[in-house]
Amino acid sequence: xxxxxxxxxxxxxxxxxxxxxxxxxxxxxxxxxxxxxxxxxxxxxxxxxxxxxxxxxxxxxxxxxxxxxxxxxxxxxxxxxxxxxxxxxxxxxxxxxxxxxxxxxxxxxxxxxxxxxxxxxxxxxxxxxxxxxxxxxxxxxxxxxxxxxxxxxxxxxxxxxxxxxxxxxxxxxxxxxxxxxxxxxxxxxxxxxxxxxxxxxxxxxxxxxxxxxxxxxxxxxxxxxxxxxxxxxxxxxxxxxxxxxxxxxxxxxxxxxxxxxxxxxxxxxxxxxxxxxxxxxxxxxxxxxxxxxxxxxxxxxxxxxxxxxxxxxxxxxxxxxxxxxxxxxxxxxxxxxxxxxxxxxxxxxxxxxxxxxxxxxxxxxxxxxxxxxxxx
RNA sequence: GUGGGUAUAGCUUAGUUGGUUAAAGCGCCAGUUUGUGGCACUGGAGACCGUCGGUUCGAAUCCGACUAUCCACC
Numbered sequence: 001x002x003x004x005x006x007x008x009x010x011x012x013x014x015x016x017x018x019x020x021x022x023x024x025x026x027x028x029x030x031x032x033x034x035x036x037x038x039x040x041x042x043x044x045x046x047x048x049x050x051x052x053x054x055x056x057x058x059x060x061x062x063x064x065x066x067x068x069x070x071x072x073x074x075x076x077x078x079x080x081x082x083x084x085x086x087x088x089x090x091x092x093x094x095x096x097x098x099x100x101x102x103x104x105x106x107x108x109x110x111x112x113x114x115x116x117x118x119x120x121x122x123x124x125x126x127x128x129x130x131x132x133x134x135x136x137x138x139x140x141x142x143x144x145x146x147x148x149x150x151x152x153x154x155x156x157x158x159x160x161x162x163x164x165x166x167x168x169x170x171x172x173x174x175x176x177x178x179x180x181x182x183x184x185x186x187x188x189x190x191x192x193x194x195x196x197x198x199x200x201x202x203x204x205x206x207x208x209x210x211x212x213x214x215x216x217x218x219x220x221x222x223x224x225x226x227x228x229x230x231x232x233x234x235x236x237x238x239x240x241x242x243x244x245x246x247x248x249x250x251x252x253x254x255x256x257x258x259x260x261x262x263x264x265x266x267x268x269x270x271x272x273x274x275x276x277x278x279x280x281x282x283x284x285x286x287x288x289x290x291x292x293x294x295x296x297x298x299x300x301x302x303x304x305x306x307x308x309x310x311x312x313x314x315x316x317x318x319x320x321x322x323x324x325x326x327x328x329x330x331x332x333x334x335x336x337x338x339x340x341x342x343x344x345x346x347x348x349x350x351x352x353x354x355x356x357x358x359x360x361x362x363x364x365x366x367x368x369x370x371x372x373x374x375x376x
Numbered sequence: 377g378u379g380g381g382u383a384u385a386g387c388u389u390a391g392u393u394g395g396u397u398a399a400a401g402c403g404c405c406a407g408u409u410u411g412u413g414g415c416a417c418u419g420g421a422g423a424c425c426g427u428c429g430g431u432u433c434g435a436a437u438c439c440g441a442c443u444a445u446c447c448a449c450c
Contacts, residue, residue: 093411223410251411273412
């Protein structure tokens with residue numbers, strides 16, 4: 001249930017209520033692909049880093065430990081000890097990211113497991129069944145994330161198929177939610193807008209899926225190599241056709257500035273591996289830009305990662321210590337880096353929400369852009 | 377003390393019958409990462425080849441002495 005609280009320009013401040021709690025938006029989802037945020041961060045840590053909602057992956061959990069195993073253990077919430085909202089990605093992106101191994105047909109996609117190479121099939125019904133077994137709060141529709149660049153004709157045929165897949169997803173989810181032993185009988189379904197970088201196809205597709213009255217609408221297939229300006233233009237083009245009374249989710253995006261720009265255009269929800277993956281490689285976000293904590297210049301730096309940050313890591317540990325841990329390959333270094341970066345993202349979203357609450361988002365937006373010195 | 381082996385980048389090593397600019401891994405330095413195939417990838421710096429002398433047009437490579445170190449024996 002999406003409840004709009006305030007708007008400023010196209011930017012929206014809202015609450016999205018779910019069976020597992022209310023998400024204050026704009027919000028960032030913390031990526032926990034296999035049921036855990038990479039870097040030894042457990043559900044016990046999530047409040048400390050201001051996490052509201054996690055994203056887990058259908059494909060990965062299907063392969064290991066298996067969605068039926070998770071169901072027998074009571075679903076993802078009980079399994080991971082996280083009581084808040086969980087969104088599961090449908091596996092559609094893996095079709096794209098494992099492109100060499102795929103074979104896309106009308107019924108679904110045949111591809112090889114990245115773990116043991118065995119052939120697997122996933123179509124809309126399978127994806128919904130897996131996500132139902134996982135018992136996530138929100139299921140994503142099974143879509144095709146089209147490569148960039150893609151020919152116009154291929155894109156047109158692909159999004160027509162993605163619409164047919166979406167209709168099958170909706171039907172299957174209704175069936176699964178009515179079954180006696182379903183873990184979450186109120187599981188929600190988000191549709192995904194595709195259409196590569198063709199505005200007319202994007203708009204046509206959004207108009208079509210808007211009529212299906214889904215619980216939320218995602219924009220997928222962006223930030224896959226096209227310039228950021230192109231991404232912003234596509235979001236701006238599609239935004240007027242996304243239902244006003246439904247949450248909007250920009251999939252896989254992005255940098256702090258990407259997110260700020262997208263909020264400005266009217267997006268509510270984000271996810272991205274950037275904060276956690278960058279952290280694992282020592283790249284830490286600060287209000288004055290990214291620092292690489294492994295750099296030699298931090299060897300004797302007794303200050304905190306970000307002097308303006310009040311996360312648990314910055315309240316306690318020095319740059320020199322975290323650099324030492326990262327250089328030594330200590331797991332704690334990675335853990336502290338990931339926690340800091342996720343806090344940075346979650347805190348950024350909180351600042352955006354506060355600015356919207358106070359009617360000062362425009363000023364915040366311009367200020368933040370100036371700090372980073374560029375739009376991208 | 378005697379006999380034998382070894383000595384090449386910070387470390388561990390490769391280097392053809394002597395032939396242009398001595399190679400690799402690790403480490404070091406820096407960069408990349410956008411619905412995650414988690415310790416990755418890309419690039420860079422760094423060696424007058426133990427020391428001194430000899431043979432040769434030419435020596436990391438062959439010869440001698442010295443030094444260091446390892447093994448065996450006393």
